[in-house]
Amino acid sequence: MKAxxxxxxxxxxxxxxxxxxxxxxxxxxxxFFAGYPITPSTEIAERVSQRFPLIGGVFIxxxxxxxxxxxxxxxxxxxxxxMSCTSGPGFSLMMENFxxxxxxxxxxxxxxxxxxxxxxxxxxxxGQADMMQARWGSHGDYEVIALAPDSPQESFELVIHAFNxxxxxxxxxxxxxxxxxxxxxxxxxxxxxxxxELLERRYTDKKPGEAWPYDPSEDGISPxxxxxxxxxxxxxxxxxxxxxxPVINAEAQEWNVRRLMDKVNKHVxxxxxxxxxxxxxxxxxxxxxxxxxxxxxxAIARARTEGIKVGQIKMVTVWPFPEKRVRxxxxxxxxxxxxEMNYGQVFLEMDRCIAGKCRSRLVGHAGGTVHNPFDVYNAxxxxxx
Amino acid sequence: MSVNAKxxxxxxxxxxxxxxxxxxxxxxCPPCGLGTTVTALATALKQLQIDLNNVAxxxxxxxxxxxxxxxxxxxxxxxxxxxxxxxxxLHIARPDMKVIVFSGDGDLISIGGNHFIHTARRNVDxxxxxxxxxxxxxTGGQVAPTTPITAKTSTSPYGNYEHPFxxxxxxxxxxxxxxxxxxxxxxxRMTTAIKEAISKKGFSFVEVIAPCSTLYARLxxxxxxxxxxxxxxxxxxxxxxxxxxxVDINYQSKVIVGKFIDIEKPTYLDCLNEGNKRVFGDKYKPxxxxxxxx
Numbered sequence: 040m041k042a043x044x045x046x047x048x049x050x051x052x053x054x055x056x057x058x059x060x061x062x063x064x065x066x067x068x069x070x071f072f073a074g075y076p077i078t079p080s081t082e083i084a085e086r087v088s089q090r091f092p093l094i095g096g097v098f099i100x101x102x103x104x105x106x107x108x109x110x111x112x113x114x115x116x117x118x119x120x121x122m123s124c125t126s127g128p129g130f131s132l133m134m135e136n137f138x139x140x141x142x143x144x145x146x147x148x149x150x151x152x153x154x155x156x157x158x159x160x161x162x163x164x165x166g167q168a169d170m171m172q173a174r175w176g177s178h179g180d181y182e183v184i185a186l187a188p189d190s191p192q193e194s195f196e197l198v199i200h201a202f203n204x205x206x207x208x209x210x211x212x213x214x215x216x217x218x219x220x221x222x223x224x225x226x227x228x229x230x231x232x233x234x235x236e237l238l239e240r241r242y243t244d245k246k247p248g249e250a251w252p253y254d255p256s257e258d259g260i261s262p263x264x265x266x267x268x269x270x271x272x273x274x275x276x277x278x279x280x281x282x283x284x285p286v287i288n289a290e291a292q293e294w295n296v297r298r299l300m301d302k303v304n305k306h307v308x309x310x311x312x313x314x315x316x317x318x319x320x321x322x323x324x325x326x327x328x329x330x331x332x333x334x335x336x337x338a339i340a341r342a343r344t345e346g347i348k349v350g351q352i353k354m355v356t357v358w359p360f361p362e363k364r365v366r367x368x369x370x371x372x373x374x375x376x377x378x379e380m381n382y383g384q385v386f387l388e389m390d391r392c393i394a395g396k397c398r399s400r401l402v403g404h405a406g407g408t409v410h411n412p413f414d415v416y417n418a419x420x421x422x423x424x
Numbered sequence: 425m426s427v428n429a430k431x432x433x434x435x436x437x438x439x440x441x442x443x444x445x446x447x448x449x450x451x452x453c454p455p456c457g458l459g460t461t462v463t464a465l466a467t468a469l470k471q472l473q474i475d476l477n478n479v480a481x482x483x484x485x486x487x488x489x490x491x492x493x494x495x496x497x498x499x500x501x502x503x504x505x506x507x508x509x510x511x512x513x514l515h516i517a518r519p520d521m522k523v524i525v526f527s528g529d530g531d532l533i534s535i536g537g538n539h540f541i542h543t544a545r546r547n548v549d550x551x552x553x554x555x556x557x558x559x560x561x562x563t564g565g566q567v568a569p570t571t572p573i574t575a576k577t578s579t580s581p582y583g584n585y586e587h588p589f590x591x592x593x594x595x596x597x598x599x600x601x602x603x604x605x606x607x608x609x610x611x612x613r614m615t616t617a618i619k620e621a622i623s624k625k626g627f628s629f630v631e632v633i634a635p636c637s638t639l640y641a642r643l644x645x646x647x648x649x650x651x652x653x654x655x656x657x658x659x660x661x662x663x664x665x666x667x668x669x670x671v672d673i674n675y676q677s678k679v680i681v682g683k684f685i686d687i688e689k690p691t692y693l694d695c696l697n698e699g700n701k702r703v704f705g706d707k708y709k710p711x712x713x714x715x716x717x718x
Contacts, residue, residue: 070711071517073509092700095709097516101509102542109506110513113482116500117517139503266498266514267521269477273444273493275501284447285493285501 042066042235046094054227056220057124059191060150061086062227063198064122066235069148070096071121073110075103075129078162079218080152083124104132111147112140116266116274118240120202124150126218127160130169130176138177139276140211141299144253144261146240148201153217153380155406165218166406167329168381173213174358180296182303184310185213185358187329191225197355203238204310208302209260215357217380219330219409247271252283259301303359312355313364317343321350323422324368326389327378328354330409335378338415349419357385365392374398374422378415380406398422442466442476444496451490455641455649457608457634461555462491464611464632465526468618479522482511484536486562487636488528488555495526505536508543511550516711519693522551522622529556529570533589537569544598546692547626553618554591554629557636558673565639572675576643593668595629596685602628603685605671607656608635610681617683626691633679646676 047066054062061083064072072091074084088098101107104125111121125133130151140147153169155161169176173185184204188194198214205212243250243262247269253261261281264270277285278295303310318324323342327335332353342349354361369375374397377386386401393399402410402418437445443466452458469479476497483492485504492499498521502510507525515523525532532540532554543550559577560566567580570591574583592603602624604617614632621628633656635641637649646652656679663670664682671680690698700708 071513073513092704092708095711097696097711099512099516102538105506106509106512106539106542109502109509110516112502113500113510113513113515114517115513117514117521119517121513121517136503136506139506143500266480267478267518271476271496271498273499273501275493276503277501 042232044232047232055224056191056194057082059194063195067199067202071114073107077129080124080126104129108133108136122148134176146205150214152221164407170384206238253281314353318350322348338412342419360388369393369396376400378402455637464615484527484531486528491526508539525552541598548692559640601626604683605631607633609656
């Protein structure tokens with residue numbers, strides 16, 4: 040299905056990453072947004088609150104992030120595409136009910152405009168230190184999908200992509216941007232609505248009385264049941280069976296958790312999106328995501344002018360981690376370098392997958408500013424010594 | 425008892441249409457007030473002759489939190505304290521449906537207290553039924569924000585010394601347009617209150633004082649659930665429209681019950697639509713509803 044032209048601001052704009060996220064959500068057909076003000080994400084909520092009255096959407100500023108996350112889950116079950124945004128402590132507050140979204144298998148999109156932490160940290164300055172929280176922030180075992188845009192243009196595009204993934208895999212999807220991308224203003228080209236492909240929700244084709252909320256399906260993703268149509272279904276955050284009924288034992292737990300993990304793990308080839316450059320002859324590969332994937336580029340360019348064979352992988356999806364690709368490359372290259380605005384989070388996954396097959400390096404820092412490209416350059420030089 | 429007693433004719437449970445019979449038996453203790461309260465809701469829905477396809481029940485966590493799992497309507501068992509914001513989202517997405525939150529005092533008023541007051545403030549058109557048993561029962565009888573002073577719980581072993589909430593006053597002062605309190609003994613009056621609350625446009629609130637025999641009665645040596653029902657019988661005082669500052673519940677004191685508030689006020693969606701129409705006129709595009717067909 041194509042996007043609704045009345046929601047799409049086709050044309051070339053000068054937007055910051057946060058406004059671009061809002062436009063992405065609106066173009067994707069989001070009609071319910073619940074949020075709570077928090078720097079540096081607030082402009083997303085502001086833009087949505089400004090745009091919604093003319094396009095049939097409801098924006099509500101909730102009493103806190105706990106409420107925001109729950110409200111978008113409730114509205115999603117009501118049949119609407121829903122979204123929220125947050126930063127820093129707000130992300131922590133949302134984690135409980137992000138888990139409910141995972142457990143109920145509820146499509147929605149959550150944008151985290153990352154700032155420096157822990158605690159109140161650096162509200163107005165960037166960080167990428169919520170990456171492991173994105174992966175493991177809610178209690179229990181589950182898989183997530185997290186995307187990391189590197190620009191306002193990509194913020195627009197990846198929020199739409201996140202909506203599509205959330206409908207396809209019937210789960211909340213994270214867009215992990217950061218203060219730098221959120222507040223960076225650049226040209227954003229919004230295409231005509233007919234060029235924006237949207238995935239609509241997959242509802243059961245069975246009749247009421249014959250369908251359950253977690254019926255088995257070939258691809259492991261159960262079609263949803265619509266509310267108000269006589270299915271009279273039940274869903275719960277408790278461990279449940281295919282009927283959505285609570286079952287408190289180890290067998291049900293295995294079935295339930297396994298299905299949440301398989302949903303992502305069996306489709307990693309479809310979900311994982313990497314942009315590779317100069318990998319064929321590379322001796323060193325620099326991995327980065329979000330704003331850091333732009334910051335490394337001058338360092339890579341300079342190293343290449345000096346004859347160092349260095350390639351780059353930009354991770355558009357950070358979770359699920361591109362395990363297979365990293366293992367392949369570790370067999371071929373001398374070193375892999377992770378550049379991220381934290382002291383080693385996604386690096387831990389890279390290091391695990393390299394498993395000693397090549398050198399594994401981290402260029403990290405605590406956040407507050409992007410990397411100095413020279414630090415990346417020096418790490419490349421050191422890695423090929 | 426004779427094992428040869430004549431078997432009764434197999435016929436459906438009178439509430440079969442409204443209860444998930446495939447989930448019986450339920451988890452609640454025999455003398456609990458929840459069965460009565462659920463029956464009151466089921467009876468209310470039946471008497472209102474609402475299309476049951478258009479009803480949703482949302483619960484949080486706790487003994488009362490399990491209600492969503494037993495009602496045969498679209499039903500959601502959410503996280504602790506969060507039934508109300510989940511219900512708010514569902515209501516806004518499907519304003520044509522009757523969304524009923526059914527949960528306990530700890531869930532709605534302690535961990536969920538902020539959601540309770542703000543959703544009442546906005547006058548969101550949902551019904552909240554709060555079963556108040558003065559204690560956290562599911563977790564083994566801990567002190568609640570409703571526990572009367574001097575009552576013993578597993579975490580107030582020497583008697584509670586904190587001031588409890590007065591729930592009708594809290595609801596009314598936060599903006600609820602319908603507020604009533606009954607006990608699990610007042611089955612017909614409670615059913616009527618639930619009917620009125622569901623029919624009311626706006627944030628409606630029914631508090632149900634219910635016996636917890638296993639924990640509250642046992643820890644306080646108040647006898648059985650039946651003894652608590654007798655207590656309600658002897659000590660409930662009906663005072664419709666009373667000044668809500670007078671309806672505090674003290675330990676084994678009189679329980680003032682009745683219909684306290686029933687007023688008219690624009691709902692959240694009325695205000696949203698009117699506010700936007702005022703500014704945008706015909707350009708305003710109200711939300712069209714998530715019909716589940718797309």
